[in-house]
Each structure stands twice: as structure tokens, then as C-alpha cells.
Amino acid sequence: QDSDTTGTSKQDELSLITETPEEGFEVAVQLARKGVTTTQPNKKVLFMLRDVYSKDPDALIASSHVVAVHYQTVAAANNYWHE
Amino acid sequence: QDSDTTGTSKQDELSLITETPEEGFEVAVQLARKGVTTTQPNKKVLFMLRDVYSKDPDALIASSHVVAVHYQTVAAANNYWHE
Amino acid sequence: QDSDTTGTSKQDELSLITETPEEGFEVAVQLARKGVTTTQPNKKVLFMLRDVYSKDPDALIASSHVVAVHYQTVAAANNYWHE
Amino acid sequence: QDSDTTGTSKQDELSLITETPEEGFEVAVQLARKGVTTTQPNKKVLFMLRDVYSKDPDALIASSHVVAVHYQTVAAANNYWHE
Amino acid sequence: QDSDTTGTSKQDELSLITETPEEGFEVAVQLARKGVTTTQPNKKVLFMLRDVYSKDPDALIASSHVVAVHYQTVAAANNYWHE
């Protein structure tokens, strides 16, 4: 999970509804990171860890897995972006 | 999983229904922690373990994964917070 | 998974339907443990293993994950305890 | 996963429909084992492996997780055994 | 995952619809293997790896888990083979 923890500042309230599947994927990535930063809010620690997991295939696959679960949720929320 | 095990005291009965996706995420985090504290209720042990998993990328990703599964449940419970 | 394998004795037949989300969580924990005791019915072995996994963050997160999957099932079974 | 690979002989055709949640759990366990025996049909190897995983907390939790996914499928198939 | 990568040749187009739960399970196994051969198409490497994972309980449980996720999809696709 990237250590970019801007996540959801007060103005851009968290929402699952997006215009496109692409934007939906970004929300899924944001939710996956939020799951990490909620447990470990310390940005310095996160930044240090990034160097480890971003070069570890198992960690990269595992984080892609978390995004996949959230994307399933976001896609259902948007009725799979059917017109 | 953070060792904050206030979780659900008798007054604030556990509920999946929330006003916003943000509050829904907090319930998902609470449920994920409840799954840990149910298996390991000893706060001292949990506090000691926090030091380990909160600096372990694999553990942070794995706990984000548990939150993602609960968030899928909570989001469905709230019909994805459609108006 | 706690080695409490009372699980479902003949009188309290297994049911997914509960009054509250809190009771639903208890059924999910019971189902997660049942998945372990079905594979390893030997209580002495389970008790011995408890000492290991109950102090292992990865195991605690993994068991919380199993509870999360069952809780998703139980919550859907109860239509998310909507009135 | 237990090495009992009677699984589904020709007479008792595989079905997801059961009378009770308890029977549904047995089908889920059967499906989880079938996923192992399909990949490793050699009973001698399976029996040897049983000695390993049946005393390994991580493996016991992981197999409970597979049962949980199948149980979610079987429960939905039976409309959660609502009367 | 077995290194049998016949999977879907041009004639037998991939389909999720099957007559029976048993056939549905075969499609789920096929999809799980397809997920491996898509990432690693080299049959020699796959054959070599088979010797490793087919005797590793964790790998056997993990592959049973992938089959379980696909089986959930195939079962829903066939409305759980209700008559």
C-alpha cells in the first residue's frame, strides 16, 4: 500500500459512487490504503515500510488482493457502471 | 489490528447501519478488531503484539484485507449509501 | 480459533438467523471454530495450538479474516438486521 | 483438509441443496477437501500431509477459511435455510 | 494447480453454465489453473513446480481456496443448479 495517505480529507467526503470503472478502481486503492493507515497512522513508519513491500512480490500480490475485494464492493455500488 | 478494544460496550449496540461510507469504514475496522479480541481477549498480549504487526507490511496488508471483507458487508447493509 | 468446541450440541441446532448483529457475530465465530474442529477434532491438540496462535499476530489476523467471511454470510442471512 | 476422499461417489451426486445449516456445513467441508484431492489425488501423500497440517495452526485456520467461502456459497444456494 | 493446461482450446469456448454442480466444480478448477497458466505459460516450469506444491499442505489449501472463489462464481452463474 502506497504511503500516500491524503486519503479522504474533510472536503472530499468518502463515496463509493463514481462516473467510471477507472475512477472506481482509484476509490478501491484509496480504501485499501485507508485500511493500512487506520492501523498504522505513522507516516514515517509507512514510508519506511514502502521500501520493503514495494519490492516484495508476495506483498504486491497481497495488496492487489485487498484492492480486488474493495473493487468488488465499489463495482456493485455502481451497478457495474451499466448505462 | 489496533488494540483499542472498546469495541461495542453495552450502550452502543453493534449495528451495521451508518449514515455515511466513512462511518461504515469505522464499523468495518471495529468488526475486524472484534475478530481478534474475541480470539485473544488479553489486552496486555494485544498491546505487545501491536508493536510487532504495526511495523510489518504483510500484517498491515492482511489486516486491511479483513477490513475490506467487513466493509463489503457493511456497504451492502447500507445499500452502498445510495440516497 | 479458540479451542472451545462446544459448537453445536444436538439441542442448539446450528442456525444463521439471529436477533441482533452481536449474536450474528457470535455465530460467525462459532462457524470459524467449527471449520477448525472439523479438521482437527482432538481437543488436546487444539488446546496446545491455542498457546501458539493466540500470541501470533498473523494467526490472529487470519482467524479474524475467517470470522469476517462467515459474518458476511450471517449478515446476508439476516438481511443485515434491517427492522 | 482431511484425506477422506470418499467425496462424491457416483450414487451421491454433488448437490448444494441441504435440509439444514448443519448439513450445509458438511457439504462446504466436502467441497474444500475436493479442492485439495482434485489437485493431489494420491491418498498416501494426502495421509502423510494430514499429520503436518492438522497440527499447524496456520494451516487449520487457512482450511477453515476455504470452508467459510464454500459455506457462503452453500448458504446462498439454500436461501440461508429460511423456512 | 495441476500443470494440465489444456484449459480451453478454441473449440470448447469457456462457459460458466453447466448441467450439474459436479461439472461446475470442474469449471472452477479449470479457471483456477487458467489464472496460473496466464501468469506462467511455460509448461516445463509448471510441471517442475507441480512437484513442489502438490506435496505442500499450505499450497494445496491455498489452491483449494482459489477453486472455492471460482466455484462461488460458477454456482451463482447457474443459480445454484436449482431445477
Added chain:
Amino acid sequence: QDSDTTGTSKQDELSLITETPEEGFEVAVQLARKGVTTTQPNKKVLFMLRDVYSKDPDALIASSHVVAVHYQTVAAANNYWHE
């Protein structure tokens, strides 16, 4: 996850809707890789890692698992390609 990160260039906008289950599988693989490249955009690192995970049974099974979760989403999006 293959290091082919063509993924979605601006012209072929990401969409979950496909003609066939086979094409749906390709989208699922694309989404699984996108989950990796979003976290690790550096192609050189990805290429280096491919040598590692493409010969590791656990990593191959884990990536097949991510594809399975996305395929469940894509299949639901296409109503399981029922005519």
C-alpha cells in the same frame, strides 16, 4: 502478476462489460495486474520481480486468487454472460 503494464491506455477505457467469459477473464487478469502496478509503477522493478514470482508456486496461486476475485466481479457485471 505479469509485468505487462499496458493495462488501460487512454483509448481503451477500462470497462467490465465483455462479449464472452474468455474476454471477461482477460479483464480480470488486467485488473489484478493494475492492482500491482498501481502500488509499484516502476517497470524495471516489476520485470525483476517477475523472475521471482513466476517460478514460485505460492505466488502463482496467490495471483490466481486475485484474478478469481476480479473474475467474480466481472462475471456478475455481465450477468454471467447469460444470453
